[in-house]
Amino acid sequence: MPICIWNPxxxxxxxxxFHLVGVAGSGMNPLAQALLASGCSVxxxxxxxxxxxxxxxxxxxxxxxxxxxxxxxxxVVPGTTAVVVSTAIEPGNPDLAAAARxxxxxxxxxxxxxxxxxxxxxxxxxxxGLELAPGPEQAPQPGARGEINHSRPPRELIAVAGTSGKxxxxxxxxxxxxxxxxxxxxxNGGVVAAWESPDAVGNVRPGRGPRWVVELDExxxxxxxxxxxxxxxxxxxxxxxxxxxxQALFTRFAAQVRRGVVGRDDAxxxxxxxxxxxxxxxSRFEYGGARFHVPLLGxxxxxxxxxxxxxxxRLGHSLPRVAEALAGFCGIRxxxxxxxxxxxxxxxxxxxxxxxxxxxxxxxxxxxxxxVLAAWRPHGFGPLASLRDGLRPLFAEMAxxxxxxFxxxxxxxxxxxxxxxxxxxxxxxxxxxxxxxxxxxxxxxLVARLAAEAREGDAILIMGARDPDLPxxxxxxxxxxx
Numbered sequence: 001m002p003i004c005i006w007n008p009x010x011x012x013x014x015x016x017x018f019h020l021v022g023v024a025g026s027g028m029n030p031l032a033q034a035l036l037a038s039g040c041s042v043x044x045x046x047x048x049x050x051x052x053x054x055x056x057x058x059x060x061x062x063x064x065x066x067x068x069x070x071x072x073x074x075x076v077v078p079g080t081t082a083v084v085v086s087t088a089i090e091p092g093n094p095d096l097a098a099a100a101r102x103x104x105x106x107x108x109x110x111x112x113x114x115x116x117x118x119x120x121x122x123x124x125x126x127x128x129g130l131e132l133a134p135g136p137e138q139a140p141q142p143g144a145r146g147e148i149n150h151s152r153p154p155r156e157l158i159a160v161a162g163t164s165g166k167x168x169x170x171x172x173x174x175x176x177x178x179x180x181x182x183x184x185x186x187x188n189g190g191v192v193a194a195w196e197s198p199d200a201v202g203n204v205r206p207g208r209g210p211r212w213v214v215e216l217d218e219x220x221x222x223x224x225x226x227x228x229x230x231x232x233x234x235x236x237x238x239x240x241x242x243x244x245x246x247q248a249l250f251t252r253f254a255a256q257v258r259r260g261v262v263g264r265d266d267a268x269x270x271x272x273x274x275x276x277x278x279x280x281x282x283s284r285f286e287y288g289g290a291r292f293h294v295p296l297l298g299x300x301x302x303x304x305x306x307x308x309x310x311x312x313x314r315l316g317h318s319l320p321r322v323a324e325a326l327a328g329f330c331g332i333r334x335x336x337x338x339x340x341x342x343x344x345x346x347x348x349x350x351x352x353x354x355x356x357x358x359x360x361x362x363x364x365x366x367x368x369x370x371x372v373l374a375a376w377r378p379h380g381f382g383p384l385a386s387l388r389d390g391l392r393p394l395f396a397e398m399a400x401x402x403x404x405x406f407x408x409x410x411x412x413x414x415x416x417x418x419x420x421x422x423x424x425x426x427x428x429x430x431x432x433x434x435x436x437x438x439x440x441x442x443x444x445x446l447v448a449r450l451a452a453e454a455r456e457g458d459a460i461l462i463m464g465a466r467d468p469d470l471p472x473x474x475x476x477x478x479x480x481x482x
Contacts, residue, residue: 016041017042017080018043018082019095020035020083021045021096022086023061023068024044024057031084035112035116036065043069045095047071057468072094072095076098076102080104082105084109086220087219110220110226114225117157155210156210156212156229157230158230158315159216160173160232161231161233163236163246164234164300164354164357166215167188167335168331169234170189170214171186171329171331176317176326177315185205186207187214188215189203190333190335193330193331194330216253224253227258228257228258230261231257231262233253262307262311278298282301287310288319290323294329295330296335297364300360337349340478342478343481343482344455344458345457348459349470350463351463352376353463353465358463362374368459369459371459372458372460372461373403373461374398378407378426379410379465379467384426385420392426395430399434399437407426407440408446411464411465446473447477447480
């Protein structure tokens with residue numbers, strides 16, 4: 001049965017039904033919302049449901065119309081158009097076994113997102129069984145990509161990629177285009193504070209205009225599935241891959257962009273003369289004759305804002321209007337988000353999970369506080385192993401600067417991942433370098449320890465990705481301080 005993708009807010013013809021495995025994930029839950037907004041029927045499963053945990057994001061997906069089920073294969077039923085997975089889903093997953101048994105095609109998340117964002121018609125979905133082929137970094141095979149639907153208005157795809165800052169820049173660009181009257185469709189990995197509500201997650205804006213703004217993921221090279229009209233490449237540093245491999249990946253992606261790429265070149269304007277004034281109320285800078293105020297902490301957010309402004313200028317918007325709109329941007333959840341200030345102690349929740357992001361958070365906060373207490377949870381065994389050599393000198397530098405360091409055990413969401421390296425191993429590295437670091441057994445112990453340690457004038461940074469309990473721990477700490 002064909003899938004026909006039309007205008008983003010019109011139903012697929014005939015109606016399509018998709019099942020998303022791992023639907024609570026930061027890449028999957030916005031895809032589920034975008035599919036719903038496009039008229040599809042959507043179901044989803046997640047390990048958190050297996051554990052009896054109804055996360056806030058799952059509750060909002062349910063209220064939006066996503067049928068939720070445990071990850072036991074029960075939601076993969078005859079009539080399902082395709083099962084959608086991310087690279088994190090293991091081959092032995094029960095939902096994949098059910099798809100194989102029912103001969104239901106399996107699509108990678110990036111392929112489904114590219115179908116939506118690029119406005120393609122898929123006249124037939126090639127049956128792929130459990131192969132999940134082509135891989136996330138490969139172009140789809142002939143017959144699987146489909147053709148552009150020329151009956152709809154032309155679509156303009158804007159993709160945001162990069163090692164750090166892409167979620168914030170995606171949110172900024174979407175927010176700016178909304179304020180500037182473009183009515184964009186935005187799919188982001190993080191929650192835009194201005195779009196969040198009791199019923200809306202806040203990472204998807206189902207606009208009716210031709211411009212689509214999408215955050216792309218480089219961790220599995222799946223960004224290479226996209227051929228956007230415009231792209232922002234925020235920066236490049238070692239994270240999921242060594243630096244040279246990362247640079248080669250983004251260079252290859254840039255070659256697929258049809259109209260233009262906004263990036264960073266310190267040897268060229270406007271970067272060569274970029275001198276933002278950074279303060280506790282954000283940053284200020286001039287670009288193209290317009291004066292910008294970014295109400296977010298840190299030089300890195302000034303750089304994010306400059307790239308968003310550069311893109312909007314290339315899309316035809318006047319810089320004074322862009323600057324006016326940007327002054328109202330109140331940020332992304334879990335990006336230097338202040339959970340509260342009690343008795344002169346400020347608690348900040350941040351998504352930082354690699355050395356560049358941890359440094360950016362520290363340098364944004366440190367100048368305005370007597371002392372920084374930094375707690376970090378590694379978001380996986382593999383990431384900790386690959387980042388260990390970069391984390392060691394950074395944390396040692398932070399300790400020498402007076403930062404009190406606290407580590408939590410590696411976050412484990414289930415599956416067959418094995419812990420070849422632990423937080424205790426990283427702590428041993430740091431102690432060998434002369435750094436004072438504590439390893440706490442769980443979040444309850446961390447909250448109690450930080451509440452006892454904090455003094456007036458301190459900032460407490462709680463950092464890490466993937467663990468949905470980190471924001472709640474920050475709020476509990478605020479309550480404990482009171």
